[in-house]
Amino acid sequence: MQSFLFVIQIVLSILLVGTILLQATGTGLGSAWGGGGETYRSKRGVERILLYSTIALVVLFLAFAIVNLLIS
Numbered sequence: 001m002q003s004f005l006f007v008i009q010i011v012l013s014i015l016l017v018g019t020i021l022l023q024a025t026g027t028g029l030g031s032a033w034g035g036g037g038e039t040y041r042s043k044r045g046v047e048r049i050l051l052y053s054t055i056a057l058v059v060l061f062l063a064f065a066i067v068n069l070l071i072s
Helices: 002-022 029-033 046-071
Strands: none
Touching: 002 046
């Protein structure tokens, strides 16, 4: 059971790193590939999906870490 939780945590951490790296710091997603991001705007489309998936992955990672701590 504990090794299963370790595998899930590893997969979640890889996915979390991927979603964080896809987000450009302080700019829109379009500027990561050469577009301009000088104006402030709300997150739309893929940026919003990346934001919500990052939050969900953080919550899942913390939940599995706490469960793993309680089991061991």
